[in-house]
Amino acid sequence: MLKKISLVILIIAYVAAGINHFIHPDGYIDIIPYYLPYPNILNYVAGACEVAFGLMLIFPQSRNLGLTLLIIMLAAFLPVHIAMVQAAPTRVNGYLITPLIAWLRLFLQPLLMMWLAWHHETKK
Template structure:
């Protein structure tokens, strides 16, 4: 059950990159290049990796891919937590994303074996 919830969450999160790209573009740290490309690529990666979790023969690689993706997007979450332009957002939302990333990494790690 947990596997299907996780896969579905990544698929939905990836789709949301295309529904509301402005949110993801806003949290991109300025030092990263090609913001539009990175938002599209991370959205596609979430969709594909979420789907690959459902296939037993690709599950382990999908879980490792999710872990790498979560590490790769961590700078955006840090930028949102610290960034002055996000101060109007709830601190729970801004700062809560950081420990949730660790929880998501642990969740994906459960499927790497």
């Protein structure tokens, strides 16, 4: 039962986060490192991927792939969080990101990866 509730939370969270890339793009664009080209496009691609990968978690046939893709995406976002640690204190979309908040965001990434991995099913 706990695992089902956890899966539903992941689905809702990733689909909502993905949609939020389209509703509030500035907050995401502000944290894309300067050395990555086309931040507007990267933001929308990331949002679309979060929605698509989150929806893949609904179906048992695509769940493992969706979990794997989300883990890879979280790993790909690590440079964003490292840059945020380096820049802290800073303002992102009007919010103050203190060093503590930046470090917490960075350490949250591996925890999210482990949470996703917990749902990965092995073939018997």
